[in-house]
Amino acid sequence: MRTSASKGPTMPNPQLHPETPSIGVVRESGADERRVALVPRAVASLVAKGLDVVVESGAGAEALMGDDLYLEAGATLGDAWSADIVLKVAPPTDAEIARLKTGATLIGFLAPRNAENKIAALQNAGIVGYAVEAIPRISRAQVMDALSSQANVAGYKSVILAASLSTRFFPMLTTAAGTVKPASVLVLGVGVAGLQALATAKRLGGRATGYDVRPEVADQVRSVGAQWLDVGISAAGDGGYARELTADERAEQQKALEAAISTFDVVITTALVPGRPAPRLVTAAAVHGMKAGSVVIDMAGETGGNCELTVPGETVVINGVTIASPLNLPSTMPEHASELYSKNLTALLELLVPGGRLDPDYSDDVVALSCVTRDSVSNRN
Template sequence: MAVDVWVLKETAEGERRVAATPETVKKLVSAGAQVHLQAGAGTAAGFPDQAYVDAGAQLGDALENADLLLCVQAPSLPTIARLKAGAVLVGGVQPEADPARAAALQARQLQTFPLERLPRTTRAQAMDVLSSQAGMAGYKATLIAAQLAPRFFPMLTTAAGTIRPSKVLIVGAGVAGLQAVATAKRLGAAVEGFDVRPETREQIESLGGKFLDLGVSAAGEGGYARALTEEERAEQQRRLAEHLKGVDVVICTAAVPGRPAPKIVTAAMVAGMRPGSVIVDLAAETGGNCEATQPGQTIEVGGVTVAGPLNLASMGAVHASEMFARNVYNFVALFLKDGRISFDWNDELLAKTVWPQRPAGGEIPPV
């Protein structure tokens, strides 16, 4: 009997993405799966039910029959309770973020693959949901900054005189930060990028930005940043505070998966910025890089606008869903073949992503 694959309609507040698109449904069907979809699962992302039906899916709500469940964010506790024991769950599950969720997953003995745990290797790039969604988040954060800023981003020569370009600083040069650098540059701003890792200079400059060198290097061994000494951190903070006095827009993107976002822009730095300046904190969901950030809100602090938008990737639901769905399909293709599920635990992408972590040489531990 063919594997029964189900695609959830997301229930998290503000979530518009979907874990499968008509494109990936066709691929799942070609792999021998029987695909079911909760009605309206893709509507908010621009994919009507009929498009899924035309791709070979069936509409329904009998989640109890699911062998494999695909999701963007973790299912609700009632949904988890409906799943049969031993079913496979793939998506942005984040079991460690909620003890009740973790307990529910274990109670149903689900074989859970939280894609945020995927090893960051070259082979895994086509499955990397963190990177694909961070790209959309960096893009949207820059557009929000441009909208909030009380000035043009590009330089303009007008009959009323020349308008200088906005000076935009991107904090953090991961995927989101580099996308923000590229987007702000396309909008005509004078762009700088800052990261504690000096090796990001080349990446920032390749996108047309200028690397902000604060004179303190965190270069460590193996390509990882080392911890700064207290003296180095104080000097870095002093120089950054001085530099922010001349910046029009700051876009914060520094985040560490599974940990609170590092505080980089202090309240004192915000107080030192010019009135009319803007801070958009992409890291708001994990506490924010700015001490003044209030997640989900846009506030004004001493004339400086501080925005902490949430779930930025969902704002670009069409393309974000297309990328997410392709990531999910590429991961599922590791174990879904000829209509059957079969796990090769010698494959590190499976062995290191599954939760709970299976012991070396053993099966997934029973609850």
């Protein structure tokens, strides 16, 4: 089974829909998923280009975008699952895959690197799948980078959550009753989410410090007004991600971080390694060394968590330290998260549907690398 499309024009493009394809916007079935794949403004822009957009009734309800807004934008309400191109946010369930017609194109977060992914099911159903998280992180694809757009939302919200759980002010306050020093915030993992967390903590008046095993991001940390924590470890990997540390490097990192973490009021962790469990950065010993009233926000709970004491999806208090591991933070800000995601998808559609025809160019890295199922369809034709 093929799980990703290879680069190059070695295989002819399947002309699945020679006429103008219909685009379906479906309602998310996950209980905690409030985002929608296309907002009304994006629908209007597609309709203006002559595309037919079908929206499932209630698709935007959780994002506070009613059916009336989609109708005003030029969409029709109906069976979006039977469209030629179906857009969604979360990975599809087996029941949702069964609603797609053979030969349809599905675009969304498809979790191709997760062990529980539905890539094989999509392949068997004859669906052409484009995983937005597989879009290469290159300059011209930045507008399509859904991972980054949603990470920005999550990074911002993590700090707001930390401030609400903290027993201390974030900014320095000088009052007649005395001066309150600013909260100290440590962000572990300085990708897009981490940088946004640092910038937000700084805006709230906190003293922000960033750490990452990729020393080349130190300048980015300083660019948002934060300090850089250097523990002497470098583990830069491919595609801008960190590689997995060796056993010796993990031991060295653990020792250095345990000493540093105890000096901070808030610790926010964002470290992820694609396709692997989240690295453990905050040990139980580090938590026990923190002052009562401190807060840990673990943003890696969906892959096990960066904190040893994390309970994914829950908030616990241990020795006076609050440890929160919210899942799907972008969904807690569905309006702006949907707007950003919608822009990502419309930019990708410009590549897949040039001139109003579904004609993806697989010699284009963005198209080829994001396409995770296509052979089965080619072979059927």
